[in-house]
Amino acid sequence: MTASAITQEGERDRLVVKLGQIDWTFCLFITGIAAAGALVLYSIAGGSWSPWAGRHLILFGVCFALMIGLALVDLRVWFALAYPIYGIGVLLLLAVAVIGHSTLGAQRWLDIGPIRLQPSEIIKVGLVLALARFYHSLSARNARLSWWLLIPAAMIGLPAAIVAHQPDLGTAILIAATGGLIMIMAGLSLRVVGAGLLALVAIVPPMFMFVLKAYQRARLLTFLNPEADRTGSGYHIIQSKIALGSGGLLGKGFGLGTQSQLNFLPEKSTDFIFSSMAEEFGFVGCAVILALYAGVIFMALRMASIAHSHFGRLSAAGVTATFALCVMINGAMVMGLAPVVGVPMPLLSYGGTVMITMMVGFALVLSVRVHRYSEVTRGGGAIL
Amino acid sequence: MIEPSIFMDEVNERQGTFQRRAFLLGGGFGVGLIALGGRLAHLQLLDANRYKKLSEHNQFQFLLTPPPRGLILDRNGVVLASNRPDFRLLLAKDDHVDIDATLANLTTLVPMDEARLRRLRADIDAAPRKAPVALVEDMTWEEFSRINVRAPELPGVTADMGEVRVYPYAGAFAHVIGYVAKVSAKDVTKTGPNAEPILLNPGFRIGKQGVEKAFDLQLRGTAGARKVEVDVKGRVVRHDPAGDIAAIPGAPIQLTLDADIQNRGLEIFGEDSGAAVMMDCRSGDILCLLSAPSFDANRFVKGLTSVEYQALSGYDRKPLYDKALSATYPPGSTFKTMVSLAALESGVDPELKRVCHGSWPYGGRIWHCDKVHGAVNMHDAIKTSCDIYFYQTALAVGPDKIAAMARQFGLGELFDIGIPGQRPGLVPDPEYKRRHFPKDPVWHGGETPSFGIGQGYLNLNALQLCVMCARLANGATALQPRLIHSIGGVVQPSGAQAPALPVAKAHLALVRAAMASVVNDPGGTAYTNVNSRLNLGPIKMAGKTGTAQAHSYGAGSRNTANLAWSLKDHAWFIAFAPYDDPRYAVSVLVEHGGFGAAAAAPKAAELLRVALLKDADIRARITAPPPPPTPVVAEKPAPVSAT
Structure with missing residues (x-):
């Protein structure tokens, strides 16, 4: 259990040693965010554990236990399961596209008995694992610029396209951006990155005109000028900004947020929970939460960078990128800096599947730390 | 380094690149979070007052409170027209309320015949959106409390106490004072005092005849408001008495009548x-x-039925x-x-x-x-x-x-x-x-x-x-x-x-x-x-x-005794008194x-x-004992003989 124990092969596989290697400060930070989420959910339900706060806490507790459990799973198991998870994710996405349950005009769910499965969540973790595994076996030169890179590009493009087709633009952008960041961290030539960014700028106007659905176009236009449509699409942005701004420095106080309590704020428990919180706890409360998020992101990146295996580095960094992008996109959205896309605030927002995804992702990050000295066989799993 | 590596230099190169780029990424996320914080500071610190106002605008609404209508008095201060409390039921025209079901439930509590239901339906349809409609007015206390108890069965219905005009002498002043009656569509104008939203208030009455009509604006007063907290659907959540604006009662009008x-x-x-x-x-x-x-002006306040009107106009x-x-x-x-x-x-x-x-x-x-x-x-x-x-x-x-x-x-x-x-x-x-x-x-x-x-x-x-x-x-x-x-x-x-x-x-x-x-x-x-x-x-x-x-x-006889009423002569008498000091x-x-x-x-x-x-x-x-006669008219002695 000394610092050296983890470096000793044989010794480091002991459960106690592994538990000691879990970053408990990190766990404290994510628990803090989830608890803040429960507090806000309790308040906006008019001071009630139902319908959100209680279930939010229970789900977090279950997911936390799951995270600790999965953190102890050998990194080689993650490595071995990388492609299968990705493959299953893509297949489920295709299944949803064909037979999925249509909710709010978007085919995102798959009902398997009592479980409502959201394959786009599976693919978030699956893509990170699969890309990390692919790059684990790729030389630095090939990772910089080679025809091999068409493979990760396709691995990113396929699920992103299916998700965009659902249509879930927010998640599609999140998947594509996460994949892109993994490619960059794996060593993609910065010239290619620059060219890619230029291509993106060039492709946006035709995408906007011909690929996006009418409601997506409306949302984007509304984002640019929310006052033009006060009761329709612009309503979300206007009410969210009112909630945020009226919070002021110290907020209106616990249980006293009028925008959320009186339902002027839409989606107050999910996508716009940050606004609910900002209204009641003000700039001070927001700053604390943003600091917690920053702490989680930097701790996770630190865990990624100390891993000895390339798979471990890239997978932990990929999960961190997903998490950080979620925070950025949702934050920008509720503050009126980005269009309204369905990306929740991780850990804070109420919602089962997103929570599970993030906690599984954090389990991977913790596992990378716990097994940072482990050897990950290039090219195949030694255990499975 | 324990890590066994086949291509050690490669591994080191990949690791080095990753470290640099992860550092950059972390920096990028840091900048992103600081940008969000800056945006928050802009919204929550610089523009806070503006958004607080907008939030209050969302949160609070002012519900009009009708002013008490001015009294009408006779020359000695006797009240000829006043107001009395009126227990009534209001229906909020909400999209979520099934009006037919509510009316059906209501008829079990307050008996209503078909004609009255039809009139009520017409009133509800004619009322402007969001404006509550008075379903039943002038309920007895028993009816009022019975309905209050069973309010949950009547979604959208609220019981409330308004004021209604009352003419204690019913008919004696009906032609002079006139009466107030329900506001009709043609009473409401685009501009001016009759464009005021208070006219749409349920139970609001407007002067239709006589003094009530001629001095309607003076008698009407100025509407006040109750500051209430509403939710996004406009339903009242709380009442904030400190924010109320008092109604200004209408001015009393004193007549020279006795x-x-x-x-x-x-x-x-x-x-x-x-x-x-x-x-x-x-x-x-x-x-x-x-x-x-004459006629009972109070009937017009309630709204005359067509039968009543025909009876009055046919007489x-x-x-x-x-x-x-x-x-x-x-x-x-x-x-x-x-x-x-x-x-x-x-x-x-x-x-x-x-x-x-x-x-x-x-x-x-x-x-x-x-x-x-x-x-x-x-x-x-x-x-x-x-x-x-x-x-x-x-x-x-x-x-x-x-x-x-x-x-x-x-x-x-x-x-x-x-x-x-x-x-x-x-x-x-x-x-x-x-x-x-x-x-x-x-x-x-x-x-x-x-x-x-x-x-x-x-x-x-x-x-x-x-x-x-x-x-x-x-x-x-x-x-x-x-x-x-x-x-x-x-x-x-x-x-x-x-x-x-x-x-x-x-x-x-x-x-x-x-x-x-x-x-x-x-x-x-x-x-x-x-x-x-x-x-x-x-x-x-x-x-x-x-x-x-x-x-x-x-050329016929001027004896009118046997003539039909409508053919008889009109009788006049003019007089003044006292004769000597009119x-x-x-x-x-x-x-x-x-x-x-x-x-x-x-x-x-x-x-x-x-x-x-x-x-x-x-x-x-x-x-008094008879004073010495001091006739006003001295020019020609009046042929008045007291004896």
Whole structure:
């Protein structure tokens, strides 16, 4: 259990040693965010554990236990399961596209008995694992610029396209951006990155005109000028900004947020929970939460960078990128800096599947730390 | 380094690249989070006040509270129109409320028939969106509490207490005060005071007639507001009493009317149809302005059913019609006072006697008188109401002078009394015929005798005749009638501030003396009927009867006893009292009442009695030992004999 124990092969596989290697400060930070989420959910339900706060806490507790459990799973198991998870994710996405349950005009769910499965969540973790595994076996030169890179590009493009087709633009952008960041961290030539960014700028106007659905176009236009449509699409942005701004420095106080309590704020428990919180706890409360998020992101990146295996580095960094992008996109959205896309605030927002995804992702990050000295066989799993 | 590596340099290169880029990525995320923090600071610190206002604008709404409508009082402060609490049910027109189901549930609590349900449905459909509709008004306390208990079964329905207008004397003031009723679509205007949102408030009433209509804005007051917290669907969550804005009650309006006189007037009319107007002949104040029979104004506040309306409008006594202001009649013999004054002013000797044989041929036809009066001077002609005398006198004076004199006394005039509904009637003259009868623009000689006895084109309303009588009695000024004493405490100008009456005092005295004989001397037209006298000891009244034809008799009998009601003559009586020191003037019209002396004079006497007995000076005179006579009219000793 000394610092050296983890470096000793044989010794480091002991459960106690592994538990000691879990970053408990990190766990404290994510628990803090989830608890803040429960507090806000309790308040906006008019001071009630139902319908959100209680279930939010229970789900977090279950997911936390799951995270600790999965953190102890050998990194080689993650490595071995990388492609299968990705493959299953893509297949489920295709299944949803064909037979999925249509909710709010978007085919995102798959009902398997009592479980409502959201394959786009599976693919978030699956893509990170699969890309990390692919790059684990790729030389630095090939990772910089080679025809091999068409493979990760396709691995990113396929699920992103299916998700965009659902249509879930927010998640599609999140998947594509996460994949892109993994490619960059794996060593993609910065010239290619620059060219890619230029291509993106060039492709946006035709995408906007011909690929996006009418409601997506409306949302984007509304984002640019929310006052033009006060009761329709612009309503979300206007009410969210009112909630945020009226919070002021110290907020209106616990249980006293009028925008959320009186339902002027839409989606107050999910996508716009940050606004609910900002209204009641003000700039001070927001700053604390943003600091917690920053702490989680930097701790996770630190865990990624100390891993000895390339798979471990890239997978932990990929999960961190997903998490950080979620925070950025949702934050920008509720503050009126980005269009309204369905990306929740991780850990804070109420919602089962997103929570599970993030906690599984954090389990991977913790596992990378716990097994940072482990050897990950290039090219195949030694255990499975 | 334990990590076994096949391509050590490669591994190191990959690791190095990753470390640098992860560091950059971390920096990028850091910048991103700081940007979010900056944006938050902008929204929450710099623009906080603006968003706080917007949030309050979302959170709070002001619900209008109707102001209490101003009271209407009589001259002594007796309340003629006030407000009482009204328990009622309101239905919020919400998209989520199944109105049919709610109404069906409601009928189990408050019995309602099909017709009422249909009307309610129409009301609900006609009401503007979001405006609550009054479902049931004027519930008893039992009904109110029963519904309050079962409120959960009636989604969208709220019980509340409003105010409703009440007229404690129901009918006596109905034509003067008018009534308030539901706001109809045509009452609401695009701009101005009738564009105020308070008009859409459930149960709000607007003045539709009389004082209520003419002074609606003053009586209405200014709406206040209750500050309430609402949710996104507009439902009230909380009430914030500190933020309430108090309603400003409507201004009270005091009338010059006297409730005692007016109420007694309605009583003595019974089912007789007609009008009575009384004025104070010193100030011009209207003490009584009555049209009979009347109707219960409170019914209009609730909303009249079509059956009720048909009953009222179908009754041949026309209770809805204001006979004091809107109806005009020929004044009959009461007009002889004007003919006499015109004659006196144009130099006719009052002692000139004309001979009455009961009939008189003129212009190719026979002109009748109701009696054979023999040779009569002006005094006796007025006293006995001799038609022959006035046929001839009118011819001697000519229509222009008579019409001019009539106008000096307010006949044919519209007075500024503050309420709508007056019709001017007509004082004809040759000029009038020239302008209005293009086919026959000539005043024929045969029209003047009719004019002389108050018939023909001459048509007047009861207020004008009262003003005429009051000016006669006052003798000095052309009094203006005043109905509105004060508005919100601001006293209106008195009717006594009027130009002088350009008629010689002696001439007026002569006519007044003759009018005194009408009532008090044997042979006077109103003498024989004991009910036509005041019977107040030393207090005497002076008057003039009038009987106006309601249809042409042609050559037939003028005995009206067997005629149908609607063919009988209209009975008039004008009077003032006390004769020696005039205070009150009255005009009474009884539609199809027959002879003025019999039908109208007793009513006028009773009204004067009520007014006189309320007057402390008069009461003192009645009870005091008789003082030495100090007649006001000294020029010609009045032939009044107290003994």
